[in-house]
Structure formats: structure tokens, C-alpha cells
Amino acid sequence: MSSATTGQLEPPVDQDAGPAHAHPPYMLIWGVLAVLTLAEVGYAFMDLPKVFLATGLIIMAVWKAVLVALYYMHLRFEPKRLWILATSPLPLILILLAAVLQEF
Amino acid sequence: MSATHAAAFTPMTVDPHTERGMGVYNMKLGMWVFLLSEVMFFTSLIGSYIILRFAHPEHFAAPGQVLNVPLTALNTFFLICSSVTMVKAFAAIQNGDQAGLKKWLLATILIGALFVGIQAVEYTILAGERFVPVAESYATMGRHVEEGPVVGGPLYGATFYTMTGFHGAHVTIGVLCLIFVLFRAMRGAYTQGSHGGVEIIGLYWHFVDLVWIILFTIVYLI
Numbered sequence: 221m222s223s224a225t226t227g228q229l230e231p232p233v234d235q236d237a238g239p240a241h242a243h244p245p246y247m248l249i250w251g252v253l254a255v256l257t258l259a260e261v262g263y264a265f266m267d268l269p270k271v272f273l274a275t276g277l278i279i280m281a282v283w284k285a286v287l288v289a290l291y292y293m294h295l296r297f298e299p300k301r302l303w304i305l306a307t308s309p310l311p312l313i314l315i316l317l318a319a320v321l322q323e324f
Numbered sequence: 325m326s327a328t329h330a331a332a333f334t335p336m337t338v339d340p341h342t343e344r345g346m347g348v349y350n351m352k353l354g355m356w357v358f359l360l361s362e363v364m365f366f367t368s369l370i371g372s373y374i375i376l377r378f379a380h381p382e383h384f385a386a387p388g389q390v391l392n393v394p395l396t397a398l399n400t401f402f403l404i405c406s407s408v409t410m411v412k413a414f415a416a417i418q419n420g421d422q423a424g425l426k427k428w429l430l431a432t433i434l435i436g437a438l439f440v441g442i443q444a445v446e447y448t449i450l451a452g453e454r455f456v457p458v459a460e461s462y463a464t465m466g467r468h469v470e471e472g473p474v475v476g477g478p479l480y481g482a483t484f485y486t487m488t489g490f491h492g493a494h495v496t497i498g499v500l501c502l503i504f505v506l507f508r509a510m511r512g513a514y515t516q517g518s519h520g521g522v523e524i525i526g527l528y529w530h531f532v533d534l535v536w537i538i539l540f541t542i543v544y545l546i
Contacts, residue, residue: 243415250408254401261397264387264545274546281541285534292411292530299347305356309363316371 244291256284355524359531362494366535369490370542373483383479390455390480392446393544399442400540403495406435407533414526420516422509429506429522432529436499443492447485457485484543491539494532501525 260280264273290296295306346353377384387393409431416424450456457478505525508514514522 243418246408246411246415250404253404253407257397257400257404260541260545261393264393277541277545281538284537288407288530288534288537292407292533293527301346302348302353302356305346305360309360309367312364312367316367316374319371319374 244296246291249287249291253284253287256280349520351520351524352527355527359527362531362535366487366490366539369487370538373487373542376479376483380479385480387545390450390453391484391544392449395442395446396540396544399439399446400536402435402442403439403533403536406432406439407530409435410526410529414519414522417509417514417516417519417522422512425509425514425522426506429502429509433499433502433506436495436502436529440492440495440499443488455481457481487539487543491532491536494535498525498529498532501528
């Protein structure tokens with residue numbers, strides 16, 4: 221019986237596996253995340269209307285979250301079907317964001 | 325991101341021998357499903373916070389009025405650093421670098437513990453300022469009592485400690501799991517061709533980082 225029909229807890233062992241790929245530029249992404257965090261803190265204390273503050277901060281937070289999901293969790297390189305699964309809670313998040321912006 | 329990277333990245337999960345259906349091995353699919361349930365969990369907490377905040381604005385204070393934003397921003401930076409050390413550990417074992425795996429796992433554990441430690445310090449300072457969950461002492465917004473000015477109401481403390489506390493618990497559990505993974509790594513349990521455990525704990529750890537990115541913005545900055 222093949223592993224495809226029995227199911228596997230872990231990926232198959234391949235003792236001859238070499239470096240299978242070039243990794244994403246993890247340190248560059250880390251730098252972007254650090255800069256965005258700094259920008260967020262600076263932006264939060266700017267004297268701007270709350271709607272601009274909230275919108276800008278949420279955009280930066282989502283940007284950071286997407287970077288982590290795509291490159292650190294490697295979602296960008298996963299099968300499309302996993303993408304569908306991973307993005308299934310997005311409607312709830314959109315409702316949440318709509319509520320935030322409406323209240324402001 | 326360059327197209328070269330995207331094209332060159334061939335994750336081990338895209339393999340004809342792995343479980344069909346979702347195209348990933350079972351343990352990884354299980355972790356993703358678990359993480360999606362965690363998205364629902366944290367979304368409900370954040371949603372409750374937003375509803376309560378706008379329904380009872382008198383209970384909440386402006387960013388920086390009660391919470392220590394610079395300290396937490398530094399803590400956020402530390403958690404981001406722990407994400408990069410985690411992904412470095414994963415990359416190391418993918419390249420067959422056992423020493424690198426242990427080194428980066430240890431770094432992730434230390435930075436994760438530092439995050440929890442700083443959060444404990446933050447809680448201690450806030451409690452010292454009488455900002456505690458569901459306490460009557462600071463329920464009188466704007467009034468001055470013997471110990472000093474009072475800001476915020478019970479809802480602020482309750483929602484703040486619920487959200488950050490649950491996240492802190494997740495980080496603590498993550499650190500404990502990472503210690504377990506490091507212990508296994510020291511016994512040579514992971515190889516270049518078999519390192520599902522490192523990938524699974526990595527997914528969890530990055531998710532915890534991702535949740536904090538959102539929480540930090542909503543709780544501390546907006």
C-alpha cells in the first residue's frame with residue numbers, strides 16, 4: 221500500500237536530499253518588519269484625524285502579517301488548495317476591519 | 325521578492341509521495357487547521373474588544389496614556405527577531421546543518437522567553453499603577469483617589485489582560501514546545517530529509533508572531 225493511500229504524519233524521509241531551493245531573503249524581510257514596526261509607532265503618535273491613523277496603522281499591520289504568512293510560514297510556496305484553506309477566515313477579518321472603520 | 329526565489333523554492337510538501345487532497349503531509353495540514361481555529365479564537369477576542377471599546381469609550385484610555393508603548397514596541401521587535409531565528413533554524417536543517425538548527429532553536433527559545441519576561445514586567449508595572457483586570461479601584465474614570473489619578477474602567481483592564489494574556493500563554497506554550505524540539509534535535513531526531521517537527525513548530529511560532537503584530541496595533545496603537 222502506497223503512502224498516498226495510507227497517509228503520512230511526516231513527509232517522506234529522503235536521505236539524499238540536498239539544499240532543495242534558494243530560501244527567501246529572510247533577513248531582508250526581517251528588516252522590512254522592523255522598519256514597519258518603527259514606522260507604526262511613529263505614525264501612531266502623529267497629530268492626524270483618527271480615521272487616517274486607524275487606516276494607516278491597519279494597513280501597516282496587515283502588510284507585516286502578510287509578509288510573515290507568505291515568507292516565514294512559506295504560504296507563498298504552498299499548493300493552491302492550502303491557500304484556499306488558509307484564507308478561509310478572511311471574511312471574518314474583513315468584517316472586523318469594517319467595524320473598526322465604521323466606528324471611527 | 326524576486327521570481328527566482330519563488331521558482332527555486334520547492335517545499336518538501338509538494339511531493340507525489342505525500343498525502344493527496346490538500347497536497348501537504350498530514351501533520352502539517354493538521355497544524356494549519358489548528359491555526360485557523362486559532363484565527364477564529366483571536367478574531368472573537370479582538371472583535372469583542374472593539375465592540376466594548378466603542379460602546380463604552382469612557383472605560384478606555386488613549387494609546388500611551390496607560391500602556392507603555394515604547395517598551396511593548398521593543399518587545400514586538402524581539403518577537404519579530406524570534407521569527408527570523410525560527411525560520412533560520414528551519415533553513416538550517418533543510419541544508420543539513422545540525423549545529424545551525426540547534427543554535428537558531430536556542431536563540432528562538434531565549435528571545436521567546438525574553439518576550440514573556442518583558443510582558444511579565446509590563447504586567448507588574450501596570451498592576452503597580454492599579455491597572456488590573458476587573459478592579460473597582462480604577463472604575464472611577466477621571467477621579468483622583470489617594471494613590472493617584474485613575475484612568476480607564478474595568479472593561480479596559482479586562483479586555484487588555486484577556487487578549488494579551490491569552491497571547492502570552494500561546495508564547496509560553498510555544499517556548500515549551502521549542503524546548504522539546506531542541507531536546508529532540510540534540511538527540512539527532514531531525515535530518516535534512518526528515519524535519520517535519522521543526523516545520524510544524526515553526527508554523528505555530530510564526531502564527532503567534534503574526535497575531536501579536538495585529539494585537540499590538542489594535543490594543544497599543546489605535
